[in-house]
Every structure is written in C-alpha cells, then in structure tokens.
Amino acid sequence: MPVNTVTAAIHITPVVIKTFFNHYGKKSSRTVQYVTAQEVEYKEHARDELIFDEAFHIVKAFIELSTKNSIESLQAFTNTHIPSPYWVAVAPVLIPFTTCNGAADLLIDWFGPDELARVVGGERWWQVRGLDGLEGEWVTEKAFLGESAEKQKANKQDNDSLIAQMDDLEPVMLYVHGGGYFFGSINTHRYQIIRYAKKLKGRAFAVNYRKAPQYPWPCPLHDVLAAYFYLTDPPPGSPHKPVSPSKIVIAGDSAGGSLCLSALIVLRDMGVPMPAGAVLISPWVDLTHSMPSVMTNTKTDIIPLHGFVYRPSTLWPVAPLADEAHPRVRETQTNPPPQPGHADILNPDPLRLPEQQESKKTATKQGVSISEVQTHRSHAERVARQKEMQAGAHQDESARSSEPMPNRRVRDVDVNAPADGDDGADVEDLDKWEPKPPKVLMEDPGSIPLELLSQIQQYATNEQLTHPLVSPILQGTLCNLPPLYIITGNDEALRDEVIRLAYRAAYPDKYPVRGGVLKESRRQQENVEKFTTPTKVHLQVFDDMPHVPTVFTFIESAKYAYRSIAQFILHVTSHSPEYVARNPFPEPHRPEFLAHTVQKPLRNQDDAVRGEGCCGCFPSRRRRVWPADAGNQTCVDHYTENERIAAREVEEEGTESPSGMVNRAVQIQTEDIPRILMIRERVDIRGRIRPMEPPKDIAALRMKPNEVGIIKETPVRRWHAGQEAVDREFEKSAHSILKRRQKIEERVEKMLRDAREEGLILPDRRKTFRATSAESRMSARTIPSSVRIDQSRRYGPLDLAGEHPPASAIAGRRDTLEALALIKKHIYHTAPATHLTVPKIKVKRTILAAFDPWNRASTKPSQSVSERQVTPGINALHGLSIWGSLVSYFMRKTSSAAVDAVDGAVARIDDLADAVVNSRTDRGGVATRSHDQERLY
Structure with missing residues (x-):
C-alpha cells in the first residue's frame, strides 16, 4: 500500500498506544540538582514529557513506514498541497525561466567546462524541468498587513496585490525545506515557516x-x-520589489540547510552579494557518513537504522535486482591509483585511457561488456591489500606534479588520438569516461577494500559524494561567509558533522580540509588563499533532541530556538553590514540603541537611557525592540538570562564582555565590542543555555582531516544489510519492475517515432544557450509566434546528446512513466527553444491517450511529484494537516500558563522602563539600574 493518511494512521496508531503505556511504565523521577550557585546539573530528559515522547515515536514510525513503500508514494504524500489557516497570507508564485536561466549561468561559470563534463555530466540535463518554472510561496500573517480578524476571514485578495502588500514587511526569510533531498515540500514545513x-x-x-x-x-x-535571485533581482512584471540582500536571511533544515550553505559558497566564490546571515538547522553536510555520531546515535534519532532504503519501483533503486553476478558491494577487483575511499576514478588518470580503449576493442570482438573484460583482466593480477594500496598511492603522488589533475590530463594526453589499430570512431575519451564506484576504507588495513556497485544516496552518485558542493564539509574553506546560526540535536546522527562544520568555519587554521580535496580542484586551492576571514558562528547543541529539533515546536527548547533564530535574523537585518561584521550576534552586543551612537554622539545621559540614536529608530521608550515574544515575561526573562550567559561565555573565551556597557554609554560612543569568532553553547530541554565542553572533549574535533569525507566500512555494511533485506523481501517485485521498465521504454520509443512522423524537427542537439546570447535572440525572431515554443525554456530531454546525466535523472531516462510524461510535454506542449516544430498529434492517438494521465497529448500530462504539488482531491483531510493541528494544540496546552501572565508581564516591563527613565544618575553622569532593570537589556 502507498504512503497516505490512512496507511499512516493504521501504522502509527499502535505506536501511539504502545508509547503511552511504555512512557508511564518506564518513566523514572529525575530531579534537578544545583551543583553551585552558577552552574546547574539537569537530570531531566526530554522524553519525560509525554507529548515529546509521543511525537518522537510518531515521526520515527512514519519515516520507517515510508521505507517499506516506494519513493514515489512518499514524494506524493509529502508534496500534497495543504491549505493554510485563514489568518495566514499565502501567495504562491512560479519563478520564471528567465530567473532560472540566470542561476544556471552562474553555476555553469562556477563549475567550468572541465568539471561540468567529467563530474556533473554536462550543462544541459539539470536545466530540464517539467513545470513552466519553479514553485515558490510568500508567507506572512494577515495581521501584519493591517487586517482585522473579521476582514481576514472574509477577504480573498488577488495574488499579485497580496504580494505587493507584503513589500514593506522586513526582514525576509528565504526558507529551504529538508527531507533528505528527495521528499518533503513547502507543505510539510508550512507550519514552521x-x-x-x-x-x-x-x-x-x-x-x-x-x-x-x-x-x-x-x-x-x-x-x-x-x-535567491528572484528576491534580489525579480524579473519584469513581478508583483514584488527587489529585496536588498542585507534584508534577507537564508535558512533551512537538514538537506535544506546544506543547500543554503552550498548556495552561499557559490555566491561568495562568484562575487555576488550575499544575504545578511544564514540559519542552518541540522544541516546534512557529509553525505559520506564519515563521522562517529552516524553510528553511535542511531537509537536516539528519527533517521532509520539502515538509512533510506525503499521498496523497489520503476524509479528507485537504479538497479532493482542484486545477485552474485551483480552484487551491491564486493571486494575491489582492481588496484587503483588513488587511495581507498576515493572514487575510482572521479578524475581518471590519462595513463589508464589506453587500457580502457583496449578493453572496448576486446569486448567488441568477443561480444561481451567492457566490465567483463576488465574483470577478467584484473583477476590476472594480484589485488593489493589496503595498506599496500595506500603506500603505493603515496609513492605515486610524490612522483606526480602538484598541478591539478584536469590540466595535467589535457596537456599530457591527446584524448582524441585513436588507439593503435583503431579508426578513432569509438575512442573512450575523457568526456565519455564512466567512473567506477568508490572504494571503501576498511577497519583492517590488511584486508582488500570493498567497493560499492549500487548508488547509496538518492541525491548524488557515489562518485559525486565527495564533491564540495555535495558535501560542504569538504569545502576548501568556509571563510568569508555571513554570520551563521547553527543548530543541532545532541542525540541526532548528524551531530558530529554539524559541530565540525561550525568549527571549520570559525577556526579554519585549526580544522583544515583534507589534502585530497585541494589536489582535485584548482578552485578549492585558490579559495584557501583567497578567502581567509573566519566566518562568525553561533553554534547550539540541544540536549536530548533528535534530527531537526525545531520540528517539535511544542518543546520548551524548540520554542527557545524559534525565539533565538528570530532575534538573530532581526539583528543582522536591522543593522548595516559594517556593524554586523563587528557585532554578528544579538546576545553579546551593546544595547540596540547604542549601535547608532558611533554616528551621532549622545547629547546627554538621558538620551543614553531613552535610546535616542542617530536614525530615530527608537524615538521613545515605547519603541524599544524587546526579544521575540516580549509580551510574555517568562520569555523575556528566559531570553535575557541566556544573553547574560552568552556574554559571560564570550568573556571567558578571552573576548571582552559587553556587560556594563550601558553604564559606560557616554564613554564608549566610538567603541565597538571586540570581534567574536564563535559562540558555542549547549541548550537543555527547558531552553537554558550553558557553555560547551572544550574542543578536546568533542569526538568530531579529534578526527584527523584525512578521516573526514571518506566512505567507511561500518556504515556501508549497515546500509548493505538493510538493502539486502529489502532485496530478499521484494525479489519478485524487482523482476516485474524490470519488465515494466522495458515496456515503458518501448512506449517512449514508439511515441518518438510517431512524433517524427507528425512533424517533429530538432536542430543540432549539442547547441547551448546563455541568457544573453545572440543565438537565443535570433531564434526568438525566426520562429513563428503561432508555434508553441517557449524561448526561455532552453533544453528538453531530447537535447542531451553528448551528456551523461546520472542514471536516476529523469531527463535522461526512458523507462519510467514520469519520463514519458516529461518527454511528451516537451514535444507537444511547451517545447524548448531547441525544437523547430511542435507536431500535431493524430486524432487516433489522442483518443487512445485520453485515459492515461502520463501519456496525454491533448492536455498537458501530469509531471513528476518530485517537483509538482499534488491536489488532495475530494477528501481534503491529509496527514500533514492533522500533524499541524496536533502541533497547534500542543503549543496552546504547553503555553497556557505563560499566556495567563501576559498582561502582568507587559505592565512590569512598562514599570521598569519608567523606573529607568526616572532613575538617578551616578557620579559619572550615567543612569544606574537595579538588577531586574538591567535584565531587560
């Protein structure tokens, strides 16, 4: 059965009941013990709360349920459109191709032609999409637009006018959702957003x-x-005005957090203005799973034990069957030049080209595959042990030039020269090289390394996992980025890679990248020398929390996370970039109004108290910016107490504390607090912070650079055990899937033949487009307007000659229904600029295809659920909506006590503010405050 609300309810209901009884059967009474007056040891555990215990097991059970089904069903469930509450203003948009093309040009320039050909597989296939643009969504509260509750219920505004109304709202959060890169959507994360x-x-x-x-x-x-470009440089006709990068903060969780970081790196490298800051929540930055917590935290996290292995379908896995002749993991059959743990070979050595050419000729004569010839040849030589390979690789590296491999290849070897006895027509040159699977670093150096024959991550091929834009932990440098606010759960599997990422950004000299990354990329070498300013980082590790702590919005520590994230965003977007560079975080900084005294001196001590600054941001005491949820006194006390702890931590780390700066306001009119490289804290389940332990006590920081980003034996064997179990359970299904793929491929081929008969004409499929190319403009003039060809759509799935997209990429496939729908849409409906004609489908085929949603021609066929939102249909009840309702209920319950105190809290704030204004001054001429008054600042 597919993943849907009914199957999820059937699967999760017993889990809820079981958790309820286990919770009270096993719960132990834990108390809080005060060690000293300054430090507190907390013995409470997050799962002592029934709400969290239930929520944790619900999420974990749902993810486990999804692994027993196909990826397509999970994608459809998590990309189902869910209506928003009436009091929320939501405006969907479709980012046009013009903006997408500009982003593509930037990426093409970042990669360069050599890396595009050998690593990415080309520059066209990844620009192919089924929709006529990219889905996005503006979100805010209608109350911020000045609408009353009655008007909110009755008012149904036009989309463009609603977006225009939001133009004055600042700041702007660009949110990138998580989901392992292969599921989730703006719908799964709407309530968080x-x-x-x-x-x-x-x-x-x-x-x-x-x-x-x-x-x-x-x-x-x-x-x-x-x-990002849609926000900063909207295309003509967009309903919103350009948003300044200084008013944007990019944020994301899990896979979304990693995408945010990679986007920042591309913007930095290409000299594009970056946003004011970034919020990374449990970012997945090491797809090789090389960190210790991947193995040690499996029981306390929501991630499945064996990773994301799924029931086979036409989509995934790429190889649905595995047997002795075609295993998923095996001992290596070759003695590769690189060390174990590196792809064999992501950047192939030119000396191996003659061997590849010879293998092809032999395979052609014998009527077998190239891999069989290479396997027989490798058996003739002894396969070295891991330590022998490592020693040989070191010797080989010492004999080579230090110049990066791509340039050595091009100069030393004529890749177009034919082999002896060959006419050159079928030479396996570097552009057509198919990398072999990566090898695995073994625990026993005396053993023969394993190598992976099946793709283990949906996001990228095995050979691409060590690319710095796939696993950002392997970036040559993380310097010169905007301030980063990074969150991770102490009990999550990704904890160690998140911690190491934070330290690498703040202390690049102490935690460098492994040398192999720099040898493989000239850009990474240049970046290490070019970008040297450490990135300012605020790292927080949340006690007892699994992957993405902010999912559990009703937990006290998660509530603090939302408040703290909001304060960080307000801080970096409300000041100039120069000020943020000096004072990157809101906790250990001078009070808000003192940020403006550098430009305009205070007239007297009363101005220092009232907060009258240079730009009129705080013309009266009623305009002070309090922490988020300022109406709740508990929240104010909570946040300001954490501010004081953060300031004390900064002081203990050797940076001058901002404490006492208010009392020295007049004297420090031209001073800044010292630079802060990093704030590192732990957050308990009540949202109270404390300093982290020293780096020497953190396992992730004790790893050597050459151990990071290496595929290791233990995680591979664990994944293989899970994949083998799926293979055994669904062996019959796998055989039927292969037959189904073959039938779909035959349908596609027949459709292409019919399309050519009906008038399809394609030009040179190797033609490339750039956003401002004269060739593109010429095409726009010469093609008649009556022909349905979208000039801004550069490429389609029939324009990939000479490219090598990954095996799972829909653009290069012909054996799935989604691929069939994609091709049909590009032939008959929205043809790309490369097509010269749009054929007219025959009446007979129109009738036959009318009842097939994947094969329609008279109407646009349904596109892949991996990019298109699904309509819930007649029954609008959906599991995502139910989850949002439960979250809202738990939030109201856990916050009821605090809500009752709002009126008293606001009154107390006003009273203390009045006391500040009316307080007497000390001998230095600056107003004094009581302890309680000071806490409000």
Missing part, C-alpha cells in the same frame, strides 16, 4: 525545489540560487 514569519513580524519565502532521484544534484542547488 508560518511560525518564523510570526516571530519576525516579517515575511518568508519558501521554495519547492526539484527533488532527487528524478532531479539529482545540482538540480536542487540550481533552484535555491534561482529563488
């Missing part, structure tokens, strides 16, 4: 990027960059 917009009293923009395995790397990265 609404909460951020509420905290910010601003607006959010969410992007529904294309997802793997249909649209693997770099498709999602391409879409995130397009969304």
